[in-house]
Amino acid sequence: MALLQAGPAAAPGGAADPALARGGGWRRWSRWKSALFPYALNAPAVLALLALVAYPVGLSFWISLHKMNLRRPKSFPFIGLDNYANALASPEFRAALSVTLKFTGLAVALIVGLGLCLALLLNSEVKGRGILRALVLVPWAIPPIVNATLWQLIFDSHVGAFNGLLLQFGLIESYKAWLVDPAIALVVIVLAHAWNHVPMATIILLAALQAIPRDLYEAALIDRTPRARVLWRITLPWLWRPILVVVILQTMGALRAFDLFYVLTGGGPGNSTTTLAWLTYQTSFVYLDLGMGSAYSYVIMGLTLFMALVYYRGLYKRGDVA
Template identity: 55%
Template sequence: MSHRCRGGVVSARASGRKLSEPSLAFLLNAPALLAIILLVGYPIVYSAWLSLHHYNLKRPRLFRFVGLENYVGILGSEEFWTALQVTLLFTALGVAIVVVLATLIALLLNEPFPTRGLVRTLVLIPWAIPPVVNGLMWQWIYDAKVGALNGLLVSLGLLAGYRGWLSDPTSALLALVTAHVWNALPLAVILLLAALQTIPAELYDAGRVDGSGGWRLFRHVTLPWLAQPLLVVLILQTMLAVRVFDLIYVLTAGGPGTATTTLVWQTYLTTFDSLDFGLGNAYAYTVSLITLGLALVYFYLLYGRGEFEV
């Protein structure tokens, strides 16, 4: 009996040796890969398939294949172009402000000063707040009757009376951009600060020996070193700005009128208000293609011309 057991163990070990390491690694990772395919891959494929069909839950029996008709309809609709303009304006303002402020704050936090550790910790607070809670906080700040912003400006004599910041088309978009910047800024600061801390001190010492001042050191040492991190920040911030939903849902609901109706909000209205899942998925893929296009533009501007070389 014992000999049989030993033989079985030996044969099992021998057969185990025949399994190569890549094959064993694949078998061990197969459950995780299958889970990723089911949880990520299937929804992507299914939503792409739905975008090629007419599928409205109000009239489910009219489900049929329409090819690219949904995409053609989007490009021919006034709602799309209005939402695209709002999206591009919101993204341009948000990304530009975040990148500039994040660079300045990262440069400041990279310098030694008292309580630097505390300040670095406080910078993370806006990022740690959930988006919906962030939206509710800014809703109170912008409130037309008891808002903190109105109270501050009136007490300083900069405003004659309380005003509805979210009821005016121009101020509503700017208010939305401000709330987004406050929430998205810490991530950019962290990435740029981490990049600044990897710059060898010898580069600055060599520049000072050559007589370079602060601006020349920034232009020829710091900025080229930050080229790749800046590209990452630009892409991430563009993705964050384009897909902003929580703030719009809490603060403006796309209004007043269509002043803050972005492509993501238009996708939400089409899918869950009109229950047009075919057109809604086509909107979603259109937004994804626009985001990818912006990312490719960043790659070209930063690297296609060869201006930022370390």
């Protein structure tokens, strides 16, 4: 009986059995291996992000704290936040900020409005709805630089299709250079930007429309509720959160828009289309002031984050559907 109740045999000198010790060590190693395996799989991606994203971002912030101009490459004094103070105090920054906010407001309003109208149309029972849903994606598939080139050809002062159309209808007497008119150049860029980004807004809002319970519309139909009231009382409350997503994404994109300004106007005429993104490019690669240019880029990042937080705090609660 005593032999039956005895535990595992101990090694000479009272030590545990080496085989059992090796078995325990192997189990501990297996547990560690299972725990570390996901990190090992993600390590290449993390290293790539650190090399391609974290390092350049950190380096650009470090440069923004110095006075760095490639015309004097050996001079690299540390000046702290002076670049940010000088940027915020400069009249060029205030003018560029005004143009940026104007462009962002017009572009986002147009994209959300057109995207909502197209989503409502594509969600209704219309003939050829499948073809229309496919066609609406075409502008989104065009790269931004190609989109800018197309709009440049449309508004060309010599062979532009827009001039030709107005001339045929007798609305103008001769071809006009629309892109050198300060009052029209920004509007043209807004139209080009919206044409390229409306499809994404349409797809997001269309997916949200299809998620609305059909019982609500059937009840409204039985009660003979006017369509305008159905839109205001049923559709829009369910779309607040998707609209918020569209507004945030489009605001971030509009604040950083660069391709259209580069191809269509180059920041002109004068400074009428000089945005913060264009000012950053000009400061960094034309005037070669990398310190101030890096500061401008972080100002854009801060402005984008601030706008996103404002939208989130202001509209998130309104997205709740009672």
